[in-house]
Amino acid sequence: MFSFICELITFKIFKFKLKGNFPVNKKIVVLVFPHTSNWDFVVAIGVRKLLGEEINFVIKKEFYNFFTTNFFNNLGGKPIDRRGKKNSVEKISQMFETNKTFRVAIAPEGTRKLVDNWKTGFYHIAVKSKCEILPVAFDWKKREIKIFELFSPTLNLDNDLKFLKSLFKGVQGKVANNSKL
Numbered sequence: 531m532f533s534f535i536c537e538l539i540t541f542k543i544f545k546f547k548l549k550g551n552f553p554v555n556k557k558i559v560v561l562v563f564p565h566t567s568n569w570d571f572v573v574a575i576g577v578r579k580l581l582g583e584e585i586n587f588v589i590k591k592e593f594y595n596f597f598t599t600n601f602f603n604n605l606g607g608k609p610i611d612r613r614g615k616k617n618s619v620e621k622i623s624q625m626f627e628t629n630k631t632f633r634v635a636i637a638p639e640g641t642r643k644l645v646d647n648w649k650t651g652f653y654h655i656a657v658k659s660k661c662e663i664l665p666v667a668f669d670w671k672k673r674e675i676k677i678f679e680l681f682s683p684t685l686n687l688d689n690d691l692k693f694l695k696s697l698f699k700g701v702q703g704k705v706a707n708n709s710k711l
Contacts, residue, residue, distance in 0.1 A: 533579040533605065540576025544569075550677030552581050553664065556631045558680065559656040560585060561665045561694065565637030566703030570668055574635060575605055577675055585633045588622055608634075619654045626659035635666075644708040648695070650687065657683050665694055671702035 540546050562574065578585045584606060591609035594602060602609070610621055626632050634655070638648035656663050665678040678697055683690055695711050703709030 532601070533575055536572045536575035537579040538576075540573045541580065544573070544673065546573065546576075546673050546675055548577065548580065548675050548677070552583055552677055553680055555633075555662065555680065557626050557629075557659065557661045558633050558664045559652050559659075559661060560633055560635040561652055561663050562635050562637050563639070563665070563667060563698045564701060564703035564709035565639055565668075566642050566705035566708035568642070569704050570637075570642075573668055573675070578606065583633070584631060585635050586625075587635050588618075588625075619651050619658060622651075622655050623658040626655075626661065633664075642705070642708060644710065648691065650691070653683060653687060653690065657685065663694070665697050667698055667701045668703065669701045670704045671706070676701075 541548075562570070574585075574587075586606040586608050588610045589602060589607050591611045594607075594609045608625055610618060612618060612621075622634060625634070636652040636655070638650075638652055639645045640649040640651075652663065662680040662682050664680055667674070667676040667678070669676060681690075681694065698711060701709065
């Protein structure tokens with residue numbers, strides 16, 4: 531029911547249009563930019579519902595409890611324990627190994643606030659998991675969700691980041707001042 535409400539809000543109330551095609555690859559890192567508002571989560575769930583595809587996200591295991599476990603699981607959430615010897619990249623990469631189909635959506639800013647640099651965990655997850663990156667723009671100004679072509683990391687992090695960031699030039703988040711590159 532929540533997914534249906536998110537789809538309604540995204541495409542009927544916010545009037546977003548979907549551009550591009552979601553690939554049938556079974557394992558990809560979905561790079562979503564910009565993430566400037568909690569409304570981005572609603573839009574993401576709306577897109578997932580419209581596409582009819584499983585797209586996961588990771589969330590701190592501390593958010594999982596008796597009341598929220600089914601809710602997050604039904605939306606594609608995967609709890610991650612950030613304690614211990616393994617870092618988040620390793621733990622998420624393990625999810626690719628243990629799931630037949632796995633697509634994880636990651637915001638490279640790592641927050642809703644304006645940042646100077648992207649976190650590169652999404653890139654390292656893709657490399658470690660030997661999967662492609664699917665850039666997706668949430669452009670609130672144009673009311674457009676743009677799905678780009680799949681990108682294969684070249685192992686040249688600096689050049690790959692420059693290319694990926696170039697795809698998002700001019701894209702504006704819900705909080706415009708937090709979506710500058």
